[in-house]
Amino acid sequence: MLRIYNTLSSAKEEFVPLIPGRVSMYVCGVTVYDNCHIGHARANVAFDLVFRYLRHSGYDVTYVRNYTDIDDKIINRANRDGVPFNVISERYIKAFDEDMARLNLAIPTHQPKATEYVEEIIALVQKLVDSGAAYQTEGDVYFAVEKFDGYLKLSHRNLDDMLAGARVDVDERKHHPMDFALWKAAKPGEPFWSSPWGNGRPGWHIECSAMSMKLLGETFDIHGGGKDLVFPHHENEIAQSEAASGKPFVRYWMHNGFVNINSEKMSKSLGNFFTIREILENYDSEVLRFFLLSAHYRSPIDFSDQNLADAEAGLDRIYSALSGMEELLSKDGSADPSGTAQVANEAVAELTEKLAGLQHRFCEAMDDDFNSALAIAHIFDLIRSLNRVLADRNASGAPLTALFRQVRYEIATIAEVLGVLNTEPGGYLARMKSRKSSTLKIAVHEIEALIAERASARKAKDFKRSDEIRAHLLEMGIELLDSPSGTEWKVK
Template sequence: MLKIYNTLSRKVEEFAPISPPNVGLYICGPTVYDYFHIGNARTFIMADMIRRYLEYKGFKVKFVMNITDIDDKIIKKSVEEKISASEIARKYTEAFLEDLNRLKIKPATVYPKATEHMDDILKMIEILIDSTAAYNVNGNVFYDVSAFKSYGKLSGKKTDEIEAGARVEVMEEKKNPLDFALWKKSKEGEPSWKSKWGNGRPGWHIECSAMSCKHLGETFDIHAGGNDLIFPHHENEIAQSEVSNQKTFVKYWIHFGFLNINKEKMSKSLGNFFTARDVLAKYSAEAIRLLFAQAHYRGPIDFTDELLAASEKGLEKLTNLRDAIESALSKNKPGEVDPDFNLQSFEKRFNEALDDDINTSQAVAVIFDFVKEVNRKISEFENLNIDFYIKIKEFLIRTAGNVLGIINFDAEDVKSDSLLENNLIGLLIEIRQKAKKEKNFQLADEIRKKLEEYGVILKDTKDGTDYLKRN
């Protein structure tokens, strides 16, 4: 039974979806005005792992990730770069989808865009005005926080205390400093949409309420996002949706910890960030995912090169085993030994770890324990039967592959697919073999070293020399 921490109740709860086996999962996607950074990537990756685990458990997940493609920041950027706002949005939406793909994040079921949901947004604002939870001042429409008694239930904030903090934006048009914009009047030359209240564009919070309702219904299972969205963004979503639909908005709220740089939050405003692209240029997606999986999703991670390098190194344990499995399976030389190997116990431990509030760190430990145990069997017995290799391969694909996304068995870099290349490498291996026999180790080592420079790694085993390609 999966248990998960719910920000709303501040407790670990049993996960019981509204209409099993279906699960609705919504996550706040990016505002597309720039490349996203590796801290954003943590949220996307952890949501992806939760989604994949739910699917592993047999749930049918509808995964919705919105794209905010109209916003003040996009307009600002379009002025700076002298390109239209829609062109900025288009460019960074494309980059966003590309980066998700490179991070091995499974595509969402839908990526709704704000600009394509104007009717839904306008309709929701109208309902809010009709129910007196919103008011129009000269073409700006605001949500009236005092209209929603439960305001603050997610963040644990009380409206009077927030006002005491006096750090909220004060606008003369607002009745209450906490009120937030649902519809913003557009200035001359800015992108705008027609509405009853004049030309303008939607506020940030209302988009998520309108789009999640459209794609997942008035009440859905899981809403996830970064810690910093709890207040005000998610609080405001609750206020809008629960007043306009008169129903509970979301059953489980999940929030992810930050990625820090020198113990400080990584953020665009502090400028202390690396884009996901920067990091992907130096490290593999699998290493990034392993790094995130090794910590608890709610805690902070201090991001450093050393940590990523360590993850990259740890990953080699996994890829080395993968290569050994593929090599054994391709040899077509079935052995007879059927080792005593309790695969179920590993699968059980893996499940228990993730069932316990998505303890990915524990799950990773199970995978490494498994790798060690398999390697032990491989070094203990010379010819293990094919059945054993097939079973352990399937286990790794199911768990480390499909759920955690830290290993890929479809990698084309294991062996070359070019016959000529294979033959040439085979020839060099033969020559090296002869050199070794004649104790010409200098030549043998030179061949090995040169091939390594070209990305071909030789491994001397009892049966001869094996090789694999890496770049």
């Protein structure tokens, strides 16, 4: 039974979709005016996980993630660069798509753009004006928050307290200081659409209501986004949507926690943010995704070199074990094509048992509000058992084809949900090696020449020279790994 933390009730609730077997979910994507940062990566990975797990659980999921492609920030950027606004929005839609692809995000069912739904937006605003929930003033249309009873029910506040905070700009044209724009009159030179209130464009918030209700209906199951969107964005979406439809807008509101940079809040104004692109120059995209999944999606997560390095070490450990297994499997496969031969010992028994319970434990973790951190711990548990068998098997030489194939299958099943560990292990390790090699001050052919020299030295029992070479390479950041089949090297 899946339980989801619902911001609306501040509690975990059993998940019961509106229509049995089907889930409708909407996630606030991005306003496309700049490259995405690590915070966007987190939010999108978090809801990608939700999407994948719901599918894995057997639901038919309709997942909508929007692009807000008309907005003040886009217009500002376009003016600065001296280009039409859609040059900016299209540029950053493309950049977003590329970034998300690198993070291995599944493609949502629909990816609507605000500018393609202006007709629906206008209709929605008109409906609100007609019902008295909104009012027009000098070409702008505002939503009257006092007309909506449930206002602030998501962020659990009240209007008086909000005003006491007193960072609300006073605008004489507003009936109430907290009223927000549904439609903005176009200033000279700004892009506009014609409307019953004159030329203008949608305000922020209304596009999400229009697109989600059009694609998912007036009431749908899950709406997600970053914690910072609770107020005002989602609060306003509720107000607009429910005032218009008279029905509950969303059943489960989900919000992911922030990314901190070295324990400080990351924000554009502080200037301490990293774009996804910058991070991927230094870290593998799978390591970044693995790192993001290593904490629960609602907890704050601290982005630092230390923490990324830890995540990388952990992922390396998993892939190394899997790679060792695949190597044996490729040998066993020919010796034992039926895959029936087995040896029974303690390690094998333990791995068999862990394997049998893996999917159950995985689902139990994920059912508890998508606890990916716990799910990953279960994988590490399995890897430990696998390593035990691997160590054993190296001694006994017994074929374990069937067991290893089962491990491969179970891992792949989980990998499909987490969106990590999808790479062929040898491929991952090679990728990491080449990434790290590019930072080395020594050429690969030189390393290999030294390894060859060391091999002959060892053959001649010249261990002094052999150790000199090992030490020299270690200084260069190269670690040598001797094995019966020869010497491998890796970047430390």
